[in-house]
Amino acid sequence: MKLATLKSGGRDGRLVVVSRDLTAMTDAGEIAPTLQAAIDDWAVCGPKLEALAESLEHGSVPSERFHEHDALSPLPRAYQWADGSAYVNHVELVRKARGAEMPESFWTDPLMYQGGSDSFLAPRDPIRLGDEAWGIDMEGELAVIVDDVPMGASREVAAGRIRLLMLVNDVSLRGLIPAELGKGFGFFQSKPSSAFSPVAVTPDELGDKWDGGKVHLPLCVDYNGKPFGRANAGIDMTFDFPTLVAHAAKTRPLSAGTIIGSGTVSNKLDGEPGKPIAEGGVGYSCLAEIRMVETINTGAPKTPFMSFGDTVRIEMLDDKHHSVFGAIEQVVEKYEG
Amino acid sequence: MKLATLKSGGRDGRLVVVSRDLTAMTDAGEIAPTLQAAIDDWAVCGPKLEALAESLEHGSVPSERFHEHDALSPLPRAYQWADGSAYVNHVELVRKARGAEMPESFWTDPLMYQGGSDSFLAPRDPIRLGDEAWGIDMEGELAVIVDDVPMGASREVAAGRIRLLMLVNDVSLRGLIPAELGKGFGFFQSKPSSAFSPVAVTPDELGDKWDGGKVHLPLCVDYNGKPFGRANAGIDMTFDFPTLVAHAAKTRPLSAGTIIGSGTVSNKLDGEPGKPIAEGGVGYSCLAEIRMVETINTGAPKTPFMSFGDTVRIEMLDDKHHSVFGAIEQVVEKYEG
Numbered sequence: 081m082k083l084a085t086l087k088s089g090g091r092d093g094r095l096v097v098v099s100r101d102l103t104a105m106t107d108a109g110e111i112a113p114t115l116q117a118a119i120d121d122w123a124v125c126g127p128k129l130e131a132l133a134e135s136l137e138h139g140s141v142p143s144e145r146f147h148e149h150d151a152l153s154p155l156p157r158a159y160q161w162a163d164g165s166a167y168v169n170h171v172e173l174v175r176k177a178r179g180a181e182m183p184e185s186f187w188t189d190p191l192m193y194q195g196g197s198d199s200f201l202a203p204r205d206p207i208r209l210g211d212e213a214w215g216i217d218m219e220g221e222l223a224v225i226v227d228d229v230p231m232g233a234s235r236e237v238a239a240g241r242i243r244l245l246m247l248v249n250d251v252s253l254r255g256l257i258p259a260e261l262g263k264g265f266g267f268f269q270s271k272p273s274s275a276f277s278p279v280a281v282t283p284d285e286l287g288d289k290w291d292g293g294k295v296h297l298p299l300c301v302d303y304n305g306k307p308f309g310r311a312n313a314g315i316d317m318t319f320d321f322p323t324l325v326a327h328a329a330k331t332r333p334l335s336a337g338t339i340i341g342s343g344t345v346s347n348k349l350d351g352e353p354g355k356p357i358a359e360g361g362v363g364y365s366c367l368a369e370i371r372m373v374e375t376i377n378t379g380a381p382k383t384p385f386m387s388f389g390d391t392v393r394i395e396m397l398d399d400k401h402h403s404v405f406g407a408i409e410q411v412v413e414k415y416e417g
Numbered sequence: 418m419k420l421a422t423l424k425s426g427g428r429d430g431r432l433v434v435v436s437r438d439l440t441a442m443t444d445a446g447e448i449a450p451t452l453q454a455a456i457d458d459w460a461v462c463g464p465k466l467e468a469l470a471e472s473l474e475h476g477s478v479p480s481e482r483f484h485e486h487d488a489l490s491p492l493p494r495a496y497q498w499a500d501g502s503a504y505v506n507h508v509e510l511v512r513k514a515r516g517a518e519m520p521e522s523f524w525t526d527p528l529m530y531q532g533g534s535d536s537f538l539a540p541r542d543p544i545r546l547g548d549e550a551w552g553i554d555m556e557g558e559l560a561v562i563v564d565d566v567p568m569g570a571s572r573e574v575a576a577g578r579i580r581l582l583m584l585v586n587d588v589s590l591r592g593l594i595p596a597e598l599g600k601g602f603g604f605f606q607s608k609p610s611s612a613f614s615p616v617a618v619t620p621d622e623l624g625d626k627w628d629g630g631k632v633h634l635p636l637c638v639d640y641n642g643k644p645f646g647r648a649n650a651g652i653d654m655t656f657d658f659p660t661l662v663a664h665a666a667k668t669r670p671l672s673a674g675t676i677i678g679s680g681t682v683s684n685k686l687d688g689e690p691g692k693p694i695a696e697g698g699v700g701y702s703c704l705a706e707i708r709m710v711e712t713i714n715t716g717a718p719k720t721p722f723m724s725f726g727d728t729v730r731i732e733m734l735d736d737k738h739h740s741v742f743g744a745i746e747q748v749v750e751k752y753e754g
Contacts, residue, residue, distance in 0.1 A: 091457055091672070120428060157672055159494045159535035162605070186600070193602040194531040198496035198672035209668065210569055232547055232754040253668060263523070265530040266603015268499070272668040331546065331590060331609040335428070335494055335535035417569040 081133040082279040083108070083244065084406075085115055085152045087202065092116055093152045097133045098279050102406055105146035106136045115154050115280070119337045122227050122243060130282075148406040153200040153276035154246055155225065155337060161197035161274070163221070163250060163341035164190050164324040166317050170346035170365075173353055173372040190319045190327045193266050195250075197339070201275035203408040207251055207386075208415040209272060215255030216386040216412055220301040220365035220394045221248040222313050223341040224321050225280060229334040238329065239292055239322035245285075247277035247299070247394050247405045248341055254368055254385060276339075277394075278406030285404065293320030295396075297404070299345045301365050302393040308370075309363040311347040311354065313396075344369070365394075386412045418470040419616040420445070420581065421743075422452055422489045424539065429453060430489045434470045435616050439743055442483035443473045452491050452617070456674045459564050459580055467619075485743040490537040490613035491583055492562065492674060498534035498611065500558070500587060500678035501527050501661040503654050507683035507702075510690055510709040527656045527664045530603050532587075534676070538612035540745040544588055544723075545752035546609060552592030553723040553749055557638040557702035557731045558585040559650050560678040561658050562617060566671040575666065576629055576659035582622075584614035584636070584731050584742045585678055591705055591722060613676075614731075615743030622741065630657030632733075634741070636682045638702050639730040645707075646700040648684040648691065650733075681706070702731075723749045 082100065085093035092114040096105040111128045112118035118125040135141040165171050168186055175182045201207065209216055225244040230237070256270035283290045289297050296314030300307070319327070324340050334340075345365045347354050353373045355361025364370045371381035386392075395407040419437065422430035429451040433442040448465045449455035455462040472478040502508045505523055512519045538544065546553055562581040567574070593607035620627045626634050633651030637644070656664070661677050671677075682702045684691050690710045692698025701707045708718035723729075732744040 157496045159496060160533060162533075165602070180601075183600075189600075191600055191602050192605050194533060194605055196497060196499075196531055196669060197534075198675055199670050208568075214668070230754060231545075231752060256668075261601050263520075263526075263528055264517075264598050264603075265502070265528050266601075268529050268531055268665070269668045273670075328605070331551070331593070331606045332533060333536050333610075338535055415568060417567060 081130050081282045082285060083115060083129065083154060084146065084279045085154050085156060086150055087152055091157065093156050096146070097129060097136055098146050099136050100285070102146060102148070102279065102403060104136060104143040106132060106141045106143045108132060116337050119225060119227065119243060122336065126243070148278040149204040151278040151406070152202045154244070154280035155276070155339065156200055158197040158200070158337055158339050159335050160338040161195040161341070162192055162328050162338070163195050163343060164192045164319060164327070165343035166190065166319040166324060167343055167346040168318040169316050169348050169353070170344045170369060174368050176372055187318060190324055192324065192327055195271055195274065199273050201273045201410070203275050203278045203406065204410065205275060206411050206413040208413045210415045212387050213255060214253040217252045217254050217367045218386070218392040219250040219252055219344040220299050220309060221250050221342050221344055222295055222299070223248045223276070223339050224325070226325055226334055226336070226338050226340060228336045229325060229329045229338070231329055231331065231333045233326055233329045235322045235326045238325035241325065242283060242321060244280040244282060245295065246280045247396060247408055249275045249392065249394055249408045249410060250341060275408050275410060277408055281405060289398065293322050297396050297398065298362070299365055300395045300397060301363070304391055307357045307363065309365045310357060311345045311362045311365055313342070313345050315347045317342065388412055388414050418467050418619045419622060420452060420466065420491060421483065421616045422491050422493060423487055424489055428494065430493050434466060434473055435483050436473050437622070439483060439485070439616065439740060441473060441480040443469060443478050443480045445469060453674050456562060456564065456580060459673065463580070485615040486541040488615040488743070489539045491581070491617035492613070492676065493537055495534040495537070495674055495676050496672050497675040498532040498678070499529055499665050499675070500532050500680060501529045501656060501664070502680035503527065503656040503661060504680055504683040505655040506653050506685050506690070507681045507706060511705050513709055524655060527661055529661065529664055532608055532611065536610050538610045538747070540612050540615045540743065541747065542612060543748050543750040545750045547752045547754070549724055550592060551590040554589045554591050554704045555723070555729040556587040556589055556681040557636050557646060558587050558679045558681055559632055559636070560585045560613070560676050561662070563662055563671055563673070563675050563677060565673045566662060566666045566675070568666055568668065568670045570663055570666045572659045572663045575662035578662065579620060579658060581617040581619060582632065583617045584733060584745055586612045586729065586731055586745045586747060587678060612745050612747060614745055618742060626735065630659050634733050634735065635699070636702055637732045637734060638700070641728055644694050644700065646702045647694060648682045648699045648702055650679070650682050652684050654679065725749055725751050
């Protein structure tokens, strides 16, 4: 089942079921007005939405054309967005880029930050920011939406509470990160609003590419219209989603609709940091990483952070080259308050 | 106007207007079913709720007895909870307690962390946690609920978006903080669910004790039934609420219903860390602070963190000794998953 939230409607948009091929949709308002309402009562709404999705595939319900640019993020605002950093290769490279050592414990104890969840961007919204000097970067990631998770849940319990998957562009302001992390309280101003894919999908939509913990497909990140990253989300993910969810729930319950992110998808190649696609590598899901590899290879970063006018596209294709989640596609623009 | 959220109802409870003396309430469901719904459309709902509150004071609408223990936190779950650390005295002491230096910039650049907002405790709920060894502490604070705040809002614009005030118990797990902050991503497991006061009040309820930026009243913190803290929230607040709100909005808009906290209320005395109430001081709003003062005075902390069975009460009284927000009153209990 694939679900989207249309811009028509209030702050939380309007829930629709979308066809597997992303071309058609049907209104789900009789089951639940919004995705949050559906996830609040998933035991009841989930099966009804599945039945509606089945009817949509069979053409037995009225449908309209689905346009990805009409969609908000599936949860336009959420009660929780917590982002892991499960691809430890990325963490190691970013830390190196900051001149910081990475403790060995990072390979066994998940990193996770509490993100802002009140004002997500739509997947085709521009990324409006006040200053290019903030070091604007994209981060291509996967995320899950969970049902209620009890405090102290095991990895196994957590696994059973994953309801939906999405893609994320976790926008980061690299120039603000060192000073902010230096204050010791984590990210705040350095993490502006994130955007999620046009549709959220149930795990079964991924078939055998979802093993209950990871998604075994490349994440396609294009930068200014050119292939930039094709890292496989199933490779080098040190902590899988159930592990991340259990980590988040250690000292408090997670409410239905909580979004848990993977962190930037990142692959090593033969134990070395990934190469650019043009050189036969799988590339990168964020600019910080290519800048680090450039620093290792040439002594200095060459690729600048994003400027106003730069575009990023984040998508995931299945074995038949069909888009699973639709595409996040955003241009960076100057915010004119 | 004073607003509360009753436990009857769904995940977001049921909105009621409460009388100034906290004894009576009247249903506000015809105006807005929940506080989030009211704040989502405050231009319409705010004046209607004010009119209903006026009618309640005059006895011209049906009313029932209000019991604080029937209340959830005013927003039982919120789209954002960001907590400042505006009483820099507290930050300095806590950092000293951790053996960490405090940079001078902390006096000019607000500290703020992104908190979990999906599962707040009710004001009379027990604080259930898995392990006393986590170093359980309370933190008595004030918080504001804001309307939509545009990205890049000035302090003046931010000031005009403050709609309601509450008290907070920002529960902290001191034993988990050093390792978690050492990872560089801020608090996560070390900040379990917080609790807010039984009612949220509009700023005018504070009369001249609210100057548009700070609340000039003592925060009464009782620990195990004894006075523990009487620090004045208007003293030593280095960053006032509009400054904190503007800080939060620097790189992203804040959605209506965002909660911004003050951080632990803390006063110096004649330039020295505060003294216990028994010694003529104003005491403390958290245990970490008395432990630090004990360390300064005797070389080691004497007061342990909270054990199962320990209780905390957080309240604020006006000049006539009437409770403004009702009382947060919680016992620490063992969580039996």
